[in-house]
Amino acid sequence: MQDKINTFMDEVRSRNGHEPEFLQAVQEVAETVIPYIASQEIYNGKNILLRMVEPERAITFRVPWVDDDGEIHVNRGYRIQMNSAIGPYKGGLRFHPTVDMSILKFLAFEQTFKNSLTTLPMGGGKGGADFDPKGKSDDEIMRFCHSFMSELFRHIGPNTDIPAGDIGVGGREIGFLFGMYRKLRNEFTGVLTGKGLTWGGSLIRPEATGYGTVYFAENMMKTKNDSFDGKTVVISGSGNVAQFAAEKALHLGAKVVTLSDSSGYILDEDGIDEEKLEFVMTLKNEKRGRISEYIDTYSNAKFFEGETPWEVPCDIALPCATQNELNGEDAQKLLENGCICVSEGANMPSMPEAIAEFHKAKILFAPGKASNAGGVATSGLEMSQNSLRMSWSSEEVDNKLKDIMNDIHEKCLEYGDDGNGFTDYVKGANIAGFVKVADAMLAQGVV
Structure with a gap:
């Protein structure tokens, strides 16, 4: 099987050898999807994945x-x-x-x-x-x-x-x-999502990616009869995703202790409560300031210049900044310091060696394509509202978002369960996402 994966990647690399991030994403999918394709007669010989990696x-x-x-x-x-x-x-x-x-x-x-x-x-x-x-x-x-x-x-x-x-x-x-x-x-059409509320936007859209990341993590914790209540949470980033992941974690009873930006991270061992989070939202969204300014107002906090927060002891880690921000050494630090759950809020923030460490330790790990899908899901709901020429309440949108994240989690369980009590959410998300697209491509012929 590894020979098939290597042959596939050699072909992709020959066309895209100068694109490391793209090759990394394809490799991660190929490792789990190609063995599945080989086990399903309907996909064999159709080169579905090869067609998927080539942009239309x-x-x-x-x-x-x-x-x-x-x-x-x-x-x-x-x-x-x-x-x-x-x-x-x-x-x-x-x-x-x-x-x-x-x-x-x-x-x-x-x-x-x-x-x-x-x-x-x-x-x-x-x-x-x-x-x-x-x-x-x-x-x-x-x-x-x-x-x-x-x-x-x-x-x-x-x-x-x-x-x-x-x-x-x-x-x-x-x-x-x-x-x-x-x-x-x-x-005037719904051609862009994330619009203002007075001209076609949807309630909960700014919050959706962060909320969805926490909802997915909450579902994972439930599989272990556990919850966010009383847990210490480390978050990277300080933009929309990080802000609202922190907000939802607080709502669920957790203690959030870090936020970051490209200059470094702040550690507040007293916890970033709702008042402090409001300060961060104003600082980042309106004043467009740096996270280091947090310690000017909250003197008990510390700022670590040029560092990432993965060395901080925690129960739950939410990488919400950018791609490849969490490497193998960071993963080892998280595990050594008691982390039991990682849910990606950014796109591909964990490097392959970090994911390997999480899988080796068999902790709960959610890839971004599953756990941060709340943003695009709510964009889809905004599209629906635009088509209907109507707006739903915050509660309606939030409930629909929860349902979608629950459904994604169930699909990951369906395809990622190894039969021995461990769920490989990477495998589950890749195969579940592949099946729907592959079936549609087969039905539509070679186009």
Whole structure:
């Protein structure tokens, strides 16, 4: 079987050898899905996975914009339309200097499985630009977004491709992008999700990824007759996902002790309560400050510059920052310090050697394609509300989100149970996500 996996990866590598993040994502899926394919006659010989790893469309374009001093800048924009077998492409836009084809293809590939797991009719896509919003004025952000959308609008639509936000693309950016799309197309449609509540957005959308990450972890804990109550939780990141993961963990009775950003992490052994979390939300969302400023207000806390929080003793770890932020040594530290559950809030934050350590120790580990699917699930609910021209209450959306996360967990149990009391959630998520897309591709022929 390993020979089959190696042969497959050799072929993928020959076409994508300069794209390490994409190859990492494909390798992780291939390790679990190829043995499953070999055991199912219906998929044998159809090269389904090989067709899945090739984007249906990969678009790159120039994005010229003018700064406040009148200087012209040029960035590169992207949209990867990975797979539309079960619905229109769906996935976020990321504005960050590290954005390139490898990162977006890995994200789009993961998105295909993630969207499949939600049970909603959404294909996989991802996009963005190597533009850094940090330090830019609102006018500069607006000019960039308008220039970006002046090309992207040709390739998206409510029944074709529905982008959303991601790192560097929040409510402000979605507003500017939607405004230009509406002007160019002369229509008001649900083509972007994450919109403002007064113009087609959904309640619970900002909270959804963080909430969903905790809901999934809660389901995993229940399989061990355990809960968040009284547990110590370590969280990386301090953006939307981390903020609302912390909020939901607090609601469930946990003690959250860390948050981080690219400058380092803060440790508050007294616990980051709701008042302190509100301070962080204001600091990061409105003032766009650094997490280190937390200790200026809460002097009992400590700031560890340039470090990640995985050395802090905890029961539950929620990596909510970015890809490959947690390595093998970090995993060993977590295990040595008593961690029993890891639920990924970011996309592929755990490196392969870290996942191997978690599996070896047989702790509860949820891959991002399952545990952080709450964001895109609620984006799907926003699409439904836009199509119906109506809005659901916070309680309605939250209940639907819980149901979706419960369903994803059940699917992971179905395909990931090893028969000896251990659930491989990576295997479960990969196979469950694969089956729905593969069956649709088989039904539609070679297209």
